[in-house]
Amino acid sequence: MLTVGGGRENVDVYFVLSAAPGDSVILTPLNDDGTAAGLAERVGRADLPASVEAAESNDGGPRPRWVWRDTATAYAPLLAAGVRVERCHDLRLSHAILRASSLTAETALARASVSQWDAAAPLQAPGAAGGAGAGTRAGAGAWEHTALFDLSAPQPGDDQTLASARAGAGETEFPGSEPGDARPGEARPGEFRPAEARPGETRPGDARPAETGTRTTATTTVTRTISANEADDLAEFRLQLDAISASPDPNRLRLLLAAESAGALIAAEMSHAGLPWREDVHDELLTELLGPRVAAGLRPERLERLAERIRVETGAAQLNPDSPADVLKALRNAGLTALTTRSWELEKLEHPAIAPLLEYKKLSRLLSANGWSWMEAWVTDGRFVPDYVPGGVVSGRWATRGGGALQLPKQVRRAVTADEGWMLVVADAAQLEPRILAGISGDAAMAGAGRGTDLYAGIVASGAVSTRAEAKVAMLGAMYGATTGESGRLLPRLARAYPTALAFVENAARAGGRGDVVTSRLGRSAPRPGEEWWEAQARAAEGAANDAELSRARQQARDWGRFTRNFVVQASAADWALCWMADLRRTLASFAPLAVPGRAAPPFDREPHLVFFLHDEVIVHTPAERADAVAAALRASAAVATRLLFGSFPIDVPLVVSIVASYADAA
DNA sequence: CGACCCTGCGCG
DNA sequence: AAAGCGCGCAGGGTCG
Numbered sequence: 001m002l003t004v005g006g007g008r009e010n011v012d013v014y015f016v017l018s019a020a021p022g023d024s025v026i027l028t029p030l031n032d033d034g035t036a037a038g039l040a041e042r043v044g045r046a047d048l049p050a051s052v053e054a055a056e057s058n059d060g061g062p063r064p065r066w067v068w069r070d071t072a073t074a075y076a077p078l079l080a081a082g083v084r085v086e087r088c089h090d091l092r093l094s095h096a097i098l099r100a101s102s103l104t105a106e107t108a109l110a111r112a113s114v115s116q117w118d119a120a121a122p123l124q125a126p127g128a129a130g131g132a133g134a135g136t137r138a139g140a141g142a143w144e145h146t147a148l149f150d151l152s153a154p155q156p157g158d159d160q161t162l163a164s165a166r167a168g169a170g171e172t173e174f175p176g177s178e179p180g181d182a183r184p185g186e187a188r189p190g191e192f193r194p195a196e197a198r199p200g201e202t203r204p205g206d207a208r209p210a211e212t213g214t215r216t217t218a219t220t221t222v223t224r225t226i227s228a229n230e231a232d233d234l235a236e237f238r239l240q241l242d243a244i245s246a247s248p249d250p251n252r253l254r255l256l257l258a259a260e261s262a263g264a265l266i267a268a269e270m271s272h273a274g275l276p277w278r279e280d281v282h283d284e285l286l287t288e289l290l291g292p293r294v295a296a297g298l299r300p301e302r303l304e305r306l307a308e309r310i311r312v313e314t315g316a317a318q319l320n321p322d323s324p325a326d327v328l329k330a331l332r333n334a335g336l337t338a339l340t341t342r343s344w345e346l347e348k349l350e351h352p353a354i355a356p357l358l359e360y361k362k363l364s365r366l367l368s369a370n371g372w373s374w375m376e377a378w379v380t381d382g383r384f385v386p387d388y389v390p391g392g393v394v395s396g397r398w399a400t401r402g403g404g405a406l407q408l409p410k411q412v413r414r415a416v417t418a419d420e421g422w423m424l425v426v427a428d429a430a431q432l433e434p435r436i437l438a439g440i441s442g443d444a445a446m447a448g449a450g451r452g453t454d455l456y457a458g459i460v461a462s463g464a465v466s467t468r469a470e471a472k473v474a475m476l477g478a479m480y481g482a483t484t485g486e487s488g489r490l491l492p493r494l495a496r497a498y499p500t501a502l503a504f505v506e507n508a509a510r511a512g513g514r515g516d517v518v519t520s521r522l523g524r525s526a527p528r529p530g531e532e533w534w535e536a537q538a539r540a541a542e543g544a545a546n547d548a549e550l551s552r553a554r555q556q557a558r559d560w561g562r563f564t565r566n567f568v569v570q571a572s573a574a575d576w577a578l579c580w581m582a583d584l585r586r587t588l589a590s591f592a593p594l595a596v597p598g599r600a601a602p603p604f605d606r607e608p609h610l611v612f613f614l615h616d617e618v619i620v621h622t623p624a625e626r627a628d629a630v631a632a633a634l635r636a637s638a639a640v641a642t643r644l645l646f647g648s649f650p651i652d653v654p655l656v657v658s659i660v661a662s663y664a665d666a667a
Numbered sequence: 668c669g670a671c672c673c674t675g676c677g678c679g
Numbered sequence: 680a681a682a683g684c685g686c687g688c689a690g691g692g693t694c695g
Contacts, residue, residue: 320691322689322690322691323690323691323692324673324674324675324690324691325674325691325692326691340674340675341674341675342674342675342676342681343675343676344681345681361675361676362676364690365675365676365677365689368688368689368690369676369677369687369688369689370677392686393685393686394685395684395685397679397685397686398686399686399687400686400687401687402687402688403687403688404677404678404687404688405678405687406677406678406679406686406687407676407677407678407679407686407687407688408677408678409676409677409678410677410678411677432679433679433684473682476682476683476684477682477683478683479683479684480682480683480684480685481682481683481684482682482683483682483683484680484682484683485681485682485683486682487682487683488682488683562683562684563684563685565683565684566683566684566685567684567685569684570679570684570685614678614679615678615679615685615686616679617679668695669694669695670693670694670695671692671693671694671695672691672692672693672694673690673691673692673693674689674690674691674692675688675689675690676687676688676689677686677687677688678685678686678687679684679685679686
């Protein structure tokens with residue numbers, strides 16, 4: 001059976017999980033500096049959940065950190081078996097961050113050639129989430145990776161030999177480092193962070209994981225055969241540890257990677273649990289708005305009536321209201337000058353066809369995006385199970401693949417309903433991005449404007465602008481790089497009141513315009529512009545470009561500047577949100593199980609668990625009895641995240657928390 | 668028929 | 680070009 005750290009306490013031990021031939025997995029225990037911590041063990045996949053659970057229990061000792069290529073693929077089968085892990089290190093996500101980060105720019109990892117570690121997230125097998133079934137998903141034919149760890153399936157011929165020497169585990173005490181950030185503030189120690197790695201500290205008998213051959217040491221020598229996968233994983237992990245310790249601020253990156261990996265665990269857990277979804281409520285809502293369900297491809301009654309009215313009012317008997325070109329032609333024939341068929345554009349027009357057209361567009365959108373077909377494809381057994389893609393956006397935001405989980409319209413949120421005896425705790429970080437801007441720029445005036453209050457109201461109170469709406473549009477303009485319109489007009493006033501914050505985003509924009517790399521609070525860097533961009537800039541700088549090319553080059557430089565201007569804010573907000581959720585997850589896991597009737601999938605059937613995340617908002621599904629405690633935990637974790645990012649800088653990120661039966665009732 | 672782009676709109 | 684960031688998705692339309 002697996003043991004961790006020979007019973008020592010306060011030692012981070014990693015278990016690297018690698019696919020091995022014969023439907024098995026190799027677990028290699030490592031110390032936090034990448035040296036061997038014990039003998040590797042081979043476990044059949046069927047027995048893996050039990051082994052993992054045993055290591056997680058460890059009699060009150062430290063929990064291991066699981067190191068694996070891809071959390072979604074590795075963790076889903078564990079969850080399906082009801083087994084949860086506390087911490088992990090996602091090699092692929094970590095690689096992506098370290099590859100791009102300005103903090104690890106000169107490391108071997110950053111200079112390595114493009115490899116399997118730079119590949120996109122593997123696709124999830126339908127139904128891998130466990131709790132809910134596979135369903136019929138659009139594009140299901142594209143699923144490829146169904147096996148456990150098959151990013152590159154092990155070939156028997158690929159095996160090589162490596163000495164894995166048992167180093168004197170247990171001989172030396174390695175207390176964990178202080179918590180992640182250089183300015184940890186009041187953060188609770190020891191949370192979701194890997195302990196300090198110790199470069200240069202090598203003990204006799206340690207085997208470098210990537211070494212081959214047999215090594216005799218003062219203790220024991222073990223020679224065994226390992227798969228190419230295992231060698232790759234160990235080598236990559238070491239490369240990452242080296243890159244981190246070589247960075248100017250290792251703790252910053254350790255925190256980021258721990259939070260990113262925790263996010264991957266959360267995504268897997270949310271897909272396992274699913275978002276509670278009342279199909280009957282959804283169906284009722286659709287029927288009320290659209291008319292009774294009809295076969296896919298047909299228009300429900302209400303839509304058909306609207307389409308007919310539009311045809312009558314425009315005099316276009318054959319009009320297809322789903323075709324923008326058709327609609328445009330019909331409007332012109334009716335004497336209207338419309339350039340596009342966008343709703344906000346049509347709203348300005350005065351004509352009897354406009355009202356039914358706008359209503360048609362609204363309802364038709366509901367039908368195609370979240371109608372019955374969508375429900376059939378994505379909701380199973382009362383759970384909406386989207387496929388989250390942690391790290392799917394360069395800023396660190398998540399993406400989704402299918403299901404449109406990040407665009408759940410307010411129209412259908414009524415269907416998101418807690419199980420009987422359970423509640424939803426919905427929490428939203430109010431005005432997160434401008435607050436993050438105040439934090440990263442160190443703008444005390446802006447931070448002060450938001451302390452304990454609505455930030456936009458605080459900006460109004462400072463006298464910079466006169467209404468909340470103005471404050472909001474001006475702030476958004478500052479973060480997005482508005483140059484014209486109301487937003488552009490208000491910017492100078494904002495800049496006078498908050499010069500530090502405005503200078504910060506201005507600098508980020510200038511850096512981007514030069515092609516320089518910008519970086520989030522915790523160390524996630526934006527990509528550099530592509531080859532084409534550089535070529536255009538070079539031609540412009542050499543004076544080789546004609547007027548059109550010159551203005552295009554300048555335009556591209558401004559565009560990239562707007563991207564980097566926004567990146568520093570958006571990516572730092574994503575840093576914060578990941579820390580928030582990671583800390584929350586740890587707290588929720590510590591709640592005593594509660595025997596309540598419910599339909600939540602084990603291991604979450606007796607305790608609060610995250611079911612939804614959207615940039616600055618989360619939903620926790622909880623036994624009703626625990627709802628208040630969950631609300632308190634959400635606030636506490638927000639405070640932890642704020643301290644982890646900003647230390648003692650006097651800033652707060654207040655939450656708007658609602659305890660509701662239905663998502664539609666959240667504030 | 669699929670691959671691809673465009674339009675439009677949902678979310679933050 | 681709604682004034683400016685980041686996304687995903689569906690449907691129409693075109694091309695090969």
